[in-house]
Amino acid sequence: MGTKDDEYDYLFKVVLIGDSGVGKSNLLSRFTRNEFNLESKSTIGVEFATRSIQVDGKTIKAQIWDTAGQERYRAITSAYYRGAVGALLVYDIAKHLTYENVERWLKELRDHADNNIVIMLVGNKSDLRHLRAVPTDEAKAFAEKNNLSFIETSALDSTNVETAFQNILTEIYKIVSQKQIRDSPDDENSPSNNVQTITVAPTDNSADKKQKCC
């Protein structure tokens, strides 16, 4: 939806990370195309999609990078963290191992992404109630402890997918607009080559945000 809407006020780069098979690609396709494939092919390298949403009367274009989950790929995929202002760290509520690995993904972000990146922990496949292996409270507590926002979603039945993206984009927007960073683009000016400019958000002097991520 709306990949051609070239007019936007803000462009935010967001990455989807997490173990293989937790449903990252389906979260992306649900959010950007309202599609879901029970057996979608594994992601190789990275894949890309966009969608624009409205926040506070502003048009925000999300440029979302879906990454391959296998560890082998991290050497390559970590290059894609550059310039990202948000990350959805996804695990599968029915597979405890994918939750245990969240720590490693956080480290990955600390090593390769900007310090001020906004991170949301996402427990996907909430439709698999009978198979739940990760209690909501436990994940919630973990998120609080690590200053992450938290949500449970189901790409299959659409639960909370919209909300998850809406929330993280809003959070980023608030940070960015408060900071009055360099160019919040005026009207028509925003062709793609300010992909770099968007990465605005991270400013090093923002004390309050620092504590959030570290």
Added chain:
Amino acid sequence: MMCDSPIEVHKDSKKHSFWRTDMKSVPGRSMGSPRKDVSRGAGGAKAKDSFKDFQEETKDAWDDGDDDLIQMANIRMSLRDVQHTALQVINKHSQQQQQQEEDVSNHGDHSPESAQNNSAPGTPSNGTHPGTPRSANGPGVGVRLNSHHNVPSATPLHLRQKPVQDRQNSKVDKFKTLLETPHLDLDELKTISWSGVPKQYRQTAWKILSGYLPPTLDRRTLTLERKRQEYYNFIQQYYETRHHEVHQETFRQIAIDIPRMSPLIPIFQQSTVQKIFERILFIWAIRHPASGYVQGINDLVTPFFVVFLTEYIHNDVEIENCALGNLPEEQLGALEADCFWCFSKLLDGIQDNYTFAQPGIQLKVDALKHLISRIDAKLHQHLMQHNVEYLQFTFRWMNNLLMRELPLRCVIRLWDTYMSEAEGFASFHLYVCAAFLSRFSQDLLRENDFHGLMLMLQNLPTHHWDNEEIGLLLAEAYKLKYMFADAPKHLDKKR
């Protein structure tokens, strides 16, 4: 394996390949040696003659099919010589063409035999140079090289309609004869396979081209028995270890990937098939700890599986829907073992694609970038201007050998050529990728932002592609290889 052939065969093969693959000299460069008779491999007339000499010798340099292209695969030649020769060829053709006032639209009626009438209709008569994207049968490429052909026929590369049928039939005959020869000449098999292997001979041809089956006919059955048994022993030895702690992660990843491998093709949803893939991949992975299992290599088993399955499926049953459970155990086992070995052979040639940090892929992406900047500067500029990085979209092309970008039928056809090329899956693939990207140049130039470009690059419109498109792609790739592969200075700027 190749050493088993008796001396006769060696002699014979000299007759066939005018350009020897092990040739040290550089055709196209003046040798200072007197011209030799190139019309037959008479006596010791070795391939010392220059390319130019040969070009003069042939009446008409246009090739009648992709078949002969392979023979030039390992020749080193400078760009200048290529261009010079190309120009000569073009001029000669323009003259001929004018003389004959050939009607381009008639060309479908010419049979491949009617040499005079076929001076490459439809080929631009001038202004073409090796870099022109349209001229897939480009100058300097479609040059007849087979010294044993007495009368060079001059059919355009992509003559369609009636003659295609004839050519198909003769091709089928060629394969039949060759595969039944007691001591098959591997070079000859590569030569005729380059332009595509007829379906019924593909499984045998692939096994030989992979280096899995020996060229010697009466050793094939024994080899198969031995290798299959060896694989069954691997299963015994290793498959049980999949639940051991060290291998758990590998197996878990494989088990996640298999069901979503080709979700739309029913046969890959059968548990019999999925188990076969699991074993092949797991055993390969733990026997190759430097790379282990990497997502994407599972795709690479598919073409072997589909092609080898044809041996056991009759009456044109749709492979996609065939129920594998109905096949006898023994056949399933043989199928699995054959896939394993050929898949292993394939990966042997590209293992650095899958070792830590995937250096093979990074190098190839880098090389591709520089190649495109040379052959399609406009597109390269366009991509750079919009901050599209090659790694972002070509990583998958390299990691999965374009299998995600092309329909399976096209991949199978593509592999006919890869198996016939020296380092087909490694280096020739690079040129195919370059030709592939360049082919969409016009469409991409119309996209004028990062998003549009990326979305298109991730979903290039190839659903309708068939052999014809692949043929053009390969011809173009061949041309690129011809110009660049052996002239590394052309790509020197890269580092």
